[in-house]
Amino acid sequence: MKYLIFGVIGIVFLASCATDDTTYEVGSDFIENNIQVRVIDTFSIKAGTFKLDSLITSGTNRILVGNVVDEKLxxxxxxxxxxxxxxxxxxxxxxxxxxxxxxxxxxxxxxxxxxxxxxxxxxxxxxxxxxxxxxxxxxxxxxxxxxxxxxxxxxxxxxxxxxxxxxxxxxxxxxxxxxxxxxxxxxxxxxxxxxxxxxxxxxxxxxxxxxxxxxxxxxxxxxxxxxxxxxxxxxxxxxxxxxxxxxxxxxxxxxxxxxxxxxxNLSNTIVGEFEDEEEIKLSTSTDNLLFAQGGSGITARIEMPSIKRLAELYENASTLSAELTFNPLKRTYNDDNPLPESLLVYVVDHKNRIIQQLTDIDGNTASAILVEDTYEFNEDTHYSVNLSGFVEQILNSETDLNYALMIQYPNYSKEVNNLVIENNASTNKEIKLSVKYLNY
Known part of the structure; x- marks a missing residue:
């Protein structure tokens, strides 16, 4: 039974998933039980950077003055x-x-x-x-x-x-x-x-x-x-x-x-200037990095086009949980540019227009939460996002929503800190989506 299911997964997700899914049979003592919990974590990720057309900076009750030159931005x-x-x-x-x-x-x-x-x-x-x-x-x-x-x-x-x-x-x-x-x-x-x-x-x-x-x-x-x-x-x-x-x-x-x-001024950076709000600089063209910066509108974008194909596996299925994780690039954060404890996550369309703030499966606001590695070298410091609501939204839609996620600072209209996210398979710091899926 397990070998047959792995074969189906390998065919359906050929373009986006490998065949190393974890499968758990539920109630194996019962005869001909077809209820299973699957964990799939090999989705393709399309990540990049775009720039919001403008941000409201009045009404913040903060005077911002200064000039900083960043190596990457x-x-x-x-x-x-x-x-x-x-x-x-x-x-x-x-x-x-x-x-x-x-x-x-x-x-x-x-x-x-x-x-x-x-x-x-x-x-x-x-x-x-x-x-x-x-x-x-x-x-x-x-x-x-x-x-x-x-x-x-x-x-x-x-x-x-x-x-x-x-x-x-x-x-x-x-x-x-x-x-x-x-x-x-x-x-x-x-x-x-x-x-x-x-x-x-x-x-x-x-x-x-x-x-x-x-x-x-x-x-x-x-x-x-x-x-x-x-x-x-x-x-x-x-x-x-x-x-x-x-x-x-x-x-x-x-x-x-x-x-x-x-x-x-992005003219001499790996990102370069943006022609308009719809332009996306993919991480494959920016040294496997994507960026978010308060004040400037520079924003990280994460798209998972293969989520919809989960619905092709079984006629009756539901999402138990979904987690997106990504790593800030080491040595790009310090006391002068600390990592925020949480980041805002918005749902955007194919033209980078904001649709809504991300929510979990229960309708609660979902943010990117910092998980710090307490060991000396901080190898596993990362952000975690509850994507259960997003995955269910994509699967239950009768149309192809073609949505992505926008990652930004909590106070991006009144601060100018920047975040560098790594999306690099060679360093094992890829952006990853893991979905626990119940089929019956």
């Missing part, structure tokens, strides 16, 4: 655009202007080498901060015209793990005094007045330096602890002729009016 840089307002338009006529600057409070996110020096420059936005073409959001590909003249500049070595720490970028006093005087003289006494005068601010990194990308907290409320803001300082002499220091904070007008522009 080239350069990625981030600059941030902010529309700033204040709730206070009252300054005493006895006040004296002091200074103005941008306070940037770390939110503990960083990617890259934080021992390197980076330089930020501040620039004045020249157009109204509003999405283009009737859009409701800003994207990683969005940008606004800004004045190349530098309003402020700071070179520094960061300390992003200190959430109580911050950067202060001193700004042009000509701008500061002008804002101060217009408020004192009542030329600016509401938000509309201020936004007509000062449309916003851009924070840009030095893209000639391979350093790091940092995250800074940004909220709409000035009193929020650890918030980033443009701060104008002034003082007022009291009756004892002592100066008392005051300041006004200009914070983002709303979370949707702050966004991060994120650019990549």
């Amino acid at each position: 080239g350069s990625i840089s981030a600059k941030s655009y902010l529309q700033l307002i204040t709730s206070s338009f009252s300054i005493s006529t006895d006040a004296v202007y002091d200074s103005i600057g941008m306070v940037l409070n770390y939110d503990n996110y960083y990617y890259g080498d934080t021992t390197k020096v980076q330089t930020y420059t501040l620039h004045r936005i020249k157009e109204t901060v509003a999405p283009a073409d009737d859009a409701t959001s800003f994207y990683n590909t969005s940008s606004l015209a800004f004045d190349p003249a530098i309003l402020g500049q700071l070179s520094f070595t960061p300390r992003p793990n200190k959430s109580t720490d911050s950067l202060f970028v001193k700004m042009d006093d000509v701008l500061g005094e002008d804002i101060f005087n217009k408020i004192v003289d009542n030329d600016i006494n509401n938000t509309d007045d201020f936004l007509q005068y000062f449309k916003g601010l851009v924070i840009a990194p030095d893209t000639s330096v391979n350093s790091h990308v940092l995250g800074f907290n940004v909220q709409t409320t000035a009193s929020t602890v650890g918030n980033s803001s443009m701060r104008l300082y002034y003082s007022i002499k009291d009756d004892d002729s002592e100066d008392n220091d005051y300041y006004i904070d200009f914070v983002i007008s709303s979370a949707t009016q702050q966004f991060n522009e994120i650019k990549t």
Whole structure:
């Protein structure tokens, strides 16, 4: 009986499966029992990398700024655009202007080498901060015209793990005094007045330096602890002729009016530039690797075209479990680019359009879960995905769905870390699907 079944499997899965399936007979004490549990783990895998057209980067409450050059994925840089307002338009006529600057409070996110020096420059936005073409959001590909003249500049070595720490970028006093005087003289006494005068601010990194990308907290409320803001300082002499220091904070007008522009340069990499969202760079052409990167839209894609052929084995059968496993490439992750405990998994169609988030057979959201090898060399560190729901969806569909899986970072709209996945038979690090299948 077992030899006959193995022969059937070998014929049906000639193009996609070997004949080393594991078969378990259920209830072998009963006469002519045809119920069997089969474990099939030799499916063909078609893996590659594609690039999402754009990602929403407004509404994240995170300023991202910096520049990193990666050996495999080239350069990625981030600059941030902010529309700033204040709730206070009252300054005493006895006040004296002091200074103005941008306070940037770390939110503990960083990617890259934080021992390197980076330089930020501040620039004045020249157009109204509003999405283009009737859009409701800003994207990683969005940008606004800004004045190349530098309003402020700071070179520094960061300390992003200190959430109580911050950067202060001193700004042009000509701008500061002008804002101060217009408020004192009542030329600016509401938000509309201020936004007509000062449309916003851009924070840009030095893209000639391979350093790091940092995250800074940004909220709409000035009193929020650890918030980033443009701060104008002034003082007022009291009756004892002592100066008392005051300041006004200009914070983002709303979370949707702050966004991060994120650019990549893949021209000299094994992946190369993408012509459109439908283009897939197969792992066979990228050194048996596929990639996912937050912020840029670079995304790993895994397709298993032979799943549908499971239905050809028996008329009555069901999936007991299905597990997809894949390995991150060794030496591509470290303290500066750690492996996330889980990854998002979406179902996409043949044009890489997102259909839905992956769910298991019970309808629960299914993620890629990190399984770390506790031994010294981390040879078996991998991710595991429950594909029971996906396999059943493919098998029960009356049409050929031609679906694949998209793998991305949990916060891919607000971080720029990258993941390199190995799909290499010669190193025994292939992407694998194992299905436990009940036929009766």
